[in-house]
Amino acid sequence: MNAPFESLDFRRFTEPEMLERARTFRAECARRRSVRQFASDPVPLEVLEECIRTAGTAPSGAHKQPWTFALVADKSLQRRIRAAAEEEERENYSGRMNEEWRRDLAPLGTDANKPFLELAPALIVVFRQAWEDLPEGGRGQNYYTQESVGIASGFLLAALHHAGLATLTHTPSPMGFLAELLGRPTNEKAFLLVPVGYPAPGCEVPRLERKGLEQILARHHPPSLPA
Numbered sequence: 022m023n024a025p026f027e028s029l030d031f032r033r034f035t036e037p038e039m040l041e042r043a044r045t046f047r048a049e050c051a052r053r054r055s056v057r058q059f060a061s062d063p064v065p066l067e068v069l070e071e072c073i074r075t076a077g078t079a080p081s082g083a084h085k086q087p088w089t090f091a092l093v094a095d096k097s098l099q100r101r102i103r104a105a106a107e108e109e110e111r112e113n114y115s116g117r118m119n120e121e122w123r124r125d126l127a128p129l130g131t132d133a134n135k136p137f138l139e140l141a142p143a144l145i146v147v148f149r150q151a152w153e154d155l156p157e158g159g160r161g162q163n164y165y166t167q168e169s170v171g172i173a174s175g176f177l178l179a180a181l182h183h184a185g186l187a188t189l190t191h192t193p194s195p196m197g198f199l200a201e202l203l204g205r206p207t208n209e210k211a212f213l214l215v216p217v218g219y220p221a222p223g224c225e226v227p228r229l230e231r232k233g234l235e236q237i238l239a240r241h242h243p244p245s246l247p248a
Contacts, residue, residue, distance in 0.1 A: 056187040058221040059141040068184050076177035082164030087150035088173050091203050094143040103138035105198040141216035146199050148209040170212050187220045
């Protein structure tokens with residue numbers, strides 16, 4: 022049986038409009054920074070839910086949508102997550118990470134202490150559904166789950182930034198403790214931990230230089246595209 026189809030809801034812009042929209046969005050994304058100093062001010066849960074809805078619009082392999090976004094805004098649970106994450110991070114910094122890794126992290130000023138996991142008013146834990154638990158029992162196959170959940174995470178970060186919130190991408194490795202603490206089923210594997218909130222007053226971030234276009238773009242086209 023063929024899948025049902027519907028008319029595409031697509032708006033086409035003039036070239037000047039396209040360029041303006043592209044530049045505006047690029048400038049907004051360029052202001053996004055990873056924040057480790059959060060204010061304690063609460064954030065509207067409805068805003069977080071809308072941003073998670075946006076993440077859910079991402080494309081996925083065979084449209085399986087293999088993601089779960091666990092929204093945590095309970096201080097006692099955040100403290101437990103912090104304690105478990107710091108335990109793993111102490112192992113990482115004291116031996117799991119090689120010297121090159123620790124050297125690359127040094128300019129960012131990171132260490133095994135992760136107070137932002139407790140100070141941020143909310144955490145969003147992104148889980149990857151390695152397989153699908155079928156209602157009638159057994160497992161269904163999911164496809165390209167790493168790629169699909171990675172794209173959805175990008176949508177989430179952009180939506181949160183666009184809504185006026187600060188974020189951090191945190192990946193304490195291994196992250197199995199997150200599924201255990203949050204009571205997630207065995208098919209869900211922690212992919213990303215995102216503290217979210219407002220920057221603390223006087224918040225500072227590392228002075229970074231992003232690669233320029235010529236460093237990230239490989240051109241395989243003539244000097245000007247055909248009309």
